[in-house]
Amino acid sequence: MNMITERADQAREFFRPDQVWPFLVPPQQQSVDVSKQVLLYIEGVNLSFDGFKALNNLNLYINDGELRCLIGANGAGKTTLMDVVTGKTRPDTGSVYFGSNINLLEHSEDEIAQLGIGRKFQKPTVFEAQTVFDNLELALKSNKGVIATLLSRLSPTELLRIDEVLQIIGLQDQRFMLAGALSHGQKQWLEIGMLLMADPRLLLVDEPVAGMTPQETERTAELLTSLAGERTVIVVEHDMEFVRSIARTVTVLHQGSVLAEGSMDQVQNNKDVIEVYLGEEA
Amino acid sequence: MSTSGMLQSVFKDRGQPGGRVMPFVIILLVVTVLASALNLLTPEGSALHVSTYTITLLGKYLCYAMLALAVDVVWGYCGILSLGHGAFFALGGYAMGMYLMRQIGDRGVYGNPLLPDFMVFLDWQELPWFWLGMDQFWVAMIMVLLVPGVLAYVFGFLAFRSRVTGVYLSIMTQALTYALMLAFFRNEMGFGGNNGLTDFKDILGFDLQSDTTRIVLFLLTAGFLCAALLTSHWIMNSRMGKVILAVRDSEARTRFIGYKTETYKVWLFVYSAVIAAIAGALYVPQVGIINPGEFSPINSIEVVIWVAVGGRGTLIGAVVGALLVNYAKTRFTAILPEGWLFMLGALFVLVTLYLPKGLIGLYSQLKQQLGAGKPAAAGTGKSSSAAKTEGAGA
Ligand SMILES: Nc1ncnc2c1ncn2[C@@H]1O[C@H](COP(=O)(O)OP(=O)(O)OP(=O)(O)O)[C@@H](O)[C@H]1O
Ligand SMILES: [Mg+2]
Numbered sequence: 001m002n003m004i005t006e007r008a009d010q011a012r013e014f015f016r017p018d019q020v021w022p023f024l025v026p027p028q029q030q031s032v033d034v035s036k037q038v039l040l041y042i043e044g045v046n047l048s049f050d051g052f053k054a055l056n057n058l059n060l061y062i063n064d065g066e067l068r069c070l071i072g073a074n075g076a077g078k079t080t081l082m083d084v085v086t087g088k089t090r091p092d093t094g095s096v097y098f099g100s101n102i103n104l105l106e107h108s109e110d111e112i113a114q115l116g117i118g119r120k121f122q123k124p125t126v127f128e129a130q131t132v133f134d135n136l137e138l139a140l141k142s143n144k145g146v147i148a149t150l151l152s153r154l155s156p157t158e159l160l161r162i163d164e165v166l167q168i169i170g171l172q173d174q175r176f177m178l179a180g181a182l183s184h185g186q187k188q189w190l191e192i193g194m195l196l197m198a199d200p201r202l203l204l205v206d207e208p209v210a211g212m213t214p215q216e217t218e219r220t221a222e223l224l225t226s227l228a229g230e231r232t233v234i235v236v237e238h239d240m241e242f243v244r245s246i247a248r249t250v251t252v253l254h255q256g257s258v259l260a261e262g263s264m265d266q267v268q269n270n271k272d273v274i275e276v277y278l279g280e281e282a
Numbered sequence: 283m284s285t286s287g288m289l290q291s292v293f294k295d296r297g298q299p300g301g302r303v304m305p306f307v308i309i310l311l312v313v314t315v316l317a318s319a320l321n322l323l324t325p326e327g328s329a330l331h332v333s334t335y336t337i338t339l340l341g342k343y344l345c346y347a348m349l350a351l352a353v354d355v356v357w358g359y360c361g362i363l364s365l366g367h368g369a370f371f372a373l374g375g376y377a378m379g380m381y382l383m384r385q386i387g388d389r390g391v392y393g394n395p396l397l398p399d400f401m402v403f404l405d406w407q408e409l410p411w412f413w414l415g416m417d418q419f420w421v422a423m424i425m426v427l428l429v430p431g432v433l434a435y436v437f438g439f440l441a442f443r444s445r446v447t448g449v450y451l452s453i454m455t456q457a458l459t460y461a462l463m464l465a466f467f468r469n470e471m472g473f474g475g476n477n478g479l480t481d482f483k484d485i486l487g488f489d490l491q492s493d494t495t496r497i498v499l500f501l502l503t504a505g506f507l508c509a510a511l512l513t514s515h516w517i518m519n520s521r522m523g524k525v526i527l528a529v530r531d532s533e534a535r536t537r538f539i540g541y542k543t544e545t546y547k548v549w550l551f552v553y554s555a556v557i558a559a560i561a562g563a564l565y566v567p568q569v570g571i572i573n574p575g576e577f578s579p580i581n582s583i584e585v586v587i588w589v590a591v592g593g594r595g596t597l598i599g600a601v602v603g604a605l606l607v608n609y610a611k612t613r614f615t616a617i618l619p620e621g622w623l624f625m626l627g628a629l630f631v632l633v634t635l636y637l638p639k640g641l642i643g644l645y646s647q648l649k650q651q652l653g654a655g656k657p658a659a660a661g662t663g664k665s666s667s668a669a670k671t672e673g674a675g676a
Contacts, residue, residue, distance in 0.1 A: 086538060088534070108537075108542070109534075109537040109538055110537050110538075110540050110541055110542045110543070113537070113540035114540045118538075118539075119538050121534075125532050125534070125535045126532075126535070127524075127528045127531050127532060127535070129527055129530075129531055130524060130527060130528070130531075137521065137524065138524055138525065138528055138536075138539060139539045144540045144541050144542070145545075146546055146549050149520065149521040149522040149525055149541075150517065150520050150521070150522040151520070152520070152521045194539060198539060198540065
């Protein structure tokens with residue numbers, strides 16, 4: 001008897017008229033809670049590839065609006081860290097939160113992108129068989145469902161936005177060129193432009209100035225610094241000159257965990273850092 | 283015209299792979315209508331007469347062209363190398379074949395009004411459940427679309443969601459068509475075993491042997507092929523088409539800008555399977571038979587070669603490739619039947635080495651070289667206006 005009433009209660013609960021079943025609720029953009037000023041929480045993250053610890057109890061907090069530089073020797077785990085944040089790789093343990101409310105480990109790559117995290121790859125990756133314009137159009141912040149893209153047309157605002165970004169990345173004259181025909185530096189910029197199109201909250205930029213001329217590097221530095229504030233930017237770079245020119249806070253990664261954090265000068269005079277770097281050179 | 287409209291037309295002008303299809307569609311329709319008229323209106327002995335045999339042969343080629351188009355849509359545009367599209371073609375064909383079987387009624391050898399001959403032969407007493415309703419044309423037509431469509435959805439969902447790509451995916455598609463072939467060979471499956479379904483009499487009451495029925499089927503095939511070309515062109519020129527190309531060139535990048543790529547792949551795969559199925563359904567009444575041989579893995583591989591020869595990633599290329607290679611096959615097998623597979627292999631090697639973009643690629647390269655002398659501005663103006671009219675037409 002008891003069981004029957006229990007079941008009936010369950011059924012009543014299930015069919016409550018004032019509620020919608022969770023699977024029928026349209027997936028809505030969760031907004032990020034940054035009331036604690038921190039945009040990205042990475043806590044106790046461990047990840048190993050066949051026994052090799054690529055990330056080792058890593059803790060990292062990124063403030064909202066900050067421009068953070070991430071440095072470290074080859075294989076320190078910088079790219080792997082970005083893989084974890086963007087959903088490409090799942091850590092073995094640990095937690096990754098976007099704001100204090102969104103657990104990134106529960107989301108797939110495309111959902112994370114839609115939440116407002118953009119990523120530039122270490123090796124510039126643009127759609128080479130399509131024009132610069134198309135590349136930017138694809139990256140537009142828009143409904144990315146199949147039917148919506150099938151029927152979508154560019155609105156005047158969207159066109160303006162594309163023009164604006166073309167201006168920022170200095171590719172106005174190349175807009176109808178195939179992306180594959182761009183120089184290496186231009187591809188890097190196009191990829192940054194694609195990030196901007198999506199209007200992201202957080203940008204993860206992996207080695208943006210590799211293969212750029214000094215002038216191009218300088219312009220990239222300007223661009224990235226101008227983005228911080230409104231957006232949060234994490235830059236991975238080996239070019240120390242470049243890091244010095246943009247960095248406010250630098251985090252040094254070593255063997256999958258944080259070795260030191262602080263201003264460029266602090267970090268450079270840190271004895272652990274000196275030891276590791278000198279040790280590598282010896 | 284709005285700025286966005288202008289931009290759109292400029293885009294098409296920038297030669298998205300696929301190029302313009304409208305001129306080709308018109309040529310195709312004119313040729314088929316002309317051939318039909320010459321068949322019906324000129325006397326048999328006349329020099330202009332097109333024989334019914336030729337019409338049937340052309341109709342068959344057009345079905346193959348549609349199948350090639352289906353493969354091109356997934357392979358050329360999205361990088362999904364399907365080596366099993368013959369399965370969708372054959373399933374569409376079987377659904378049509380079942381309808382045609384039931385149309386025979388009591389005119390079969392055993393004169394059983396309900397059961398097709400092969401069932402009487404197997405001593406079956408009643409129609410299996412999946413044959414019920416197949417005497418209704420509309421039910422059969424729904425099955426033509428539904429069965430291959432659902433199979434493609436389930437297959438695509440499982441494969442793409444587990445991120446199977448490249449060679450592994452191709453092998454899975456081969457396995458799919460091979461497994462179906464083995465299944466359809468079995469008598470107990472209820473599809474006529476290795477003899478398949480044949481001896482059809484009429485379709486919707488029209489005699490399948492009559493010239494007019496054959497002409498109508500031929501024209502219908504051309505019509506469906508054109509519709510498939512135009513629809514595919516529309517899809518590939520929409521933003522969805524750009525996403526599809528993006529998936530082909532860098533799926534990871536596409537994910538990281540927020541597209542659920544597996545959903546795109548699944549739906550494109552379903553679209554492609556449905557085109558293949560329609561082609562199969564049009565094929566069966568024209569050739570008069572469907573048997574498990576159509577599931578053979580070799581068939582699906584041949585389709586890929588047609589597409590490669592014509593030029594993958596160009597809609598017209600797939601059609602042209604299928605037409606030319608099949609014409610060559612008809613000619614060649616008349617002289618040296620055993621040699622064809624070697625020819626086909628050699629053709630594939632040659633195309634892969636020397637014509638990576640196929641015949642269409644060669645054609646546009648030649649055109650570019652010839653047109654290089656002309657002033658560029660005039661050329662652009664002319665082609666962009668062409669793009670506009672074509673945009674309106676499509
Ligand atoms: N998918 C993988 N499978 C196995 N090992 C991997 C994988 N991805 C990364 N690694 C290893 O993890 C370690 C960290 O790699 P990661 O790419 O994160 O380094 P990085 O700091 O970005 O170096 P670089 O400055 O060279 O880009 C390396 O030793 C690398 O070989
Ligand atoms: Mg790296």
